Amino acid sequence: SYVLTQPPSVSLAPGETARITCGGNNIGLKTVHWYQQKPGQAPVLVIYYDSDRPSGIPERFSGSNSGNPATLTISRVEAGDEADYYCQVWDKNADHLVFGGGTRLTVL
């Protein structure tokens, strides 16, 4: 089955730019979506269709998928961005929805 690989953790200071990667076989041929999950809360969609932002998501959040890996970029990171971030694709060969293992973003 299709596997998505994310780094377990990313740490940086406030104001810096976070880049969270999501690797997978020929991922550039797939559509990638990203979720933010804060402790004790349900996930929230932050990027869909590789780079689109749902209403209410700050412009600081952006996505790209021009090859391996796909990337979620968070500009000018704030303490409130501390969360687990998950990438996700649809594996049409298996009709199976796949999540990456998640990346914990820590703002120092």
Add this chain to the structure above:
Amino acid sequence: QLQLQESGPGLVKPSETLSLTCTVSGYSIASGYYWGWIRQPPGKGLEWIGSVYHSESPYFNPSLKSRVTISMDTSKNQFSLRLTSVTAADTAVYYCARAEYSSSLDAFYMDVWGKGTTVTVFS
């Protein structure tokens, strides 16, 4: 405003059936979209269970497919999960969610989630 709310027993005994219901408000589930379930074991990542559209065209996680049923009750604007023969490995927070699916764009993602409900398999 669309809201989803999970409900059901918080404790289930091993080998029994886990049953959860998701009540949807602010949108008629008969009007479209896929509706489904995702779970998260303690301290672990997200695992998709399955999604259905008008109780038809269901998609399930292959690893759970033999034990899972997802059904829709449009008269109550609810959909439900049944997971049979549970073990301790099924202990998790269970989320219900609305999903967008586009076969032409090879895309399937959850745009609205419930708050989740904790289910513990415990004898």
